[in-house]
Amino acid sequence: MRLHREGNTIMLTTGLVLLALNLLAYYYLFSDNPTTIALLLAASSVLFVLVVQFFRIPNRLLTVSEKQVIAPADGTIVVIEETEESEYFKDRRRQISIFMSPLNVHVNRNPVTGIIRYFRYYPGKYLVAWHPKSSTENERTTVVIQLTNGVEVLLRQIAGAVARRIVWYVKEGQPVEQGSELGFIKFGSRVDVFLPLDAEIKVKIGDRTKGGVTVLAELA
Template sequence: MRLHREGFTIMITTGLVLLALNLLAYFYLFSDNSTAITLLAIASFILFGLIVQFFRVPTRQLTVHESQVIAPADGTVVVIEETSEDEYFKSRRRQVSIFMSPLNVHVNRNPVTGIVRYFKYYPGKYLVAWHPKSSTENERTTIVIQSANGAEVLFRQIAGAVARRIIWYVKEGQPVKQGDEMGFIKFGSRVDVFLPLDAEINVKIGDKTKGGVTVLAELK
């Protein structure tokens, strides 16, 4: 396991603030109250631990297969439905949505190998990630990758009520490899994946996914 580079500034800043707070408490605020000093130290340790675990990147054996769509994120499958995708395809698609809690790994990965045919970033609101309008009104990105067999897969990084910054590492025309990091969302979010109608869905509502490992669907 390693720690993601997107978290270095936050982890260092948080560590320094907590250290300063504990030193202030030890020498000035609670110098005669050992219980208060101990409780503050424990709370600081837990908070710092939560921040560190959020930016963890576990070592995994990634799934690579040209006819499979791999989960772009860790989380829980909350939506599987046929819907109209009106930004790029402007037609019906199969949607699979993954909710990422603050306790999940928040690295986002390319679901297929291919060429990035479309990319767009939208600033927006910060509705809770499971809100029906979060996919159209929240801060988000839309990425379309055309796979080797010609099928196009669209996926969106969507910020949630806690997440306030979406990071991406791709651009239009760029070749990408399945399972490679394509971005990061900080502190709770959602990823929507839009698939061809004839794709065979391999997950169900409530399933837990692992980014780069879980097979979401089979492309025809």
Template sequence: MRLHREGYTIMITTGLVLLALDLLAYFFLFSDNTTAIVLLVIASLILFGLIVQFFRVPTRELTFHESQVIAPADGTVVVIEETSEDEYFKSNRRQISIFMSPLNVHVNRNPVTGIVRYFKYYPGKYLVAWHPKSSTENERTTVVIELANGVEVLFRQIAGAVARRIIWYVREGQPVHQGEEMGFIKFGSRVDVFVPLDADVKVKIGDRMKGGVTVLAELHK
């Protein structure tokens, strides 16, 4: 396991602030109260540990298959439905949504190999990730990847009430590979994946996903 570079500044800043508060308490507030100092240090370590775990990147054996759509994020499947995708396709697609809690790994990965045909970033609101309008009103990105056989897969990074910064590493025209890091949502949120209606969905609502590992759907030309 390693720690993601997106967390370096936050982890260092948090560590320094907590250390300063603990030293201030030790020398000026609770210098004669050992119990209070111990409890404060324990609370600081727990808080720092929670911040660090947000940015963990576990070592995994990734899944690679040219006709499969792999989960772009850790989390729980909360939506599987046919819906109208009106931003890019302007037609019906099968939507699979993965909710990322603050305890999940927050790295996002390319679900397929291909060329980025469309990318758009939208600033927006910070509704809770399960709100029906979060997919269209929250801060988000939309990415469309075209596979070698011409099939296109769209997915969105969506910020939530806690996550307020989306990071991405892709651009239009860029070739990308399945399983590579394509971005990061700080402190969790949601990822929506849109596949063709004839794709065979391999997951069900409530299933827990491992980004880069779990197969979401099988594609057909």
């Protein structure tokens, strides 16, 4: 396991602030109360571990397949439905949505290999990630990847009530490999994937996904 570069500043800042608070408590506030100091140290340690684990990248054997769409994120499947995709395709598509809690790994990965044909970033609101309007009103990105056979897959990073920063590493015209890093969403969020109607869905509501590993669907 390694730690993601997006967490360097946050982890360093958190560590320094907690260290300063504990030194202040030890020397000035609770110098005569070792129980309080021990409790503060324990609470600080737990908080720091929670922050660090958020930026973890576990070692995984990634799934690679031209016919399969792989989960772009860790989380829980909360939506599987046929819906109108109105931004890019402007027609009916299969939508799969993955909710990412603060305890999940938050690296976002490219679900297929291909070329980035479309990219847009939209500032917006911070509705809870499972809100029906979060995919159209929250801060978000839209990424469309075209496979070599011409099939296109749309992925949308969506910020939630806690997540306040979306990071992306792709741009239009860029070739990407399945499983490579697409971006990162800090502290809880959601990812939507829009597929052709003839895609064979391989997951169900409530399934837990592993980014870069779990097969979401097979393309015709």
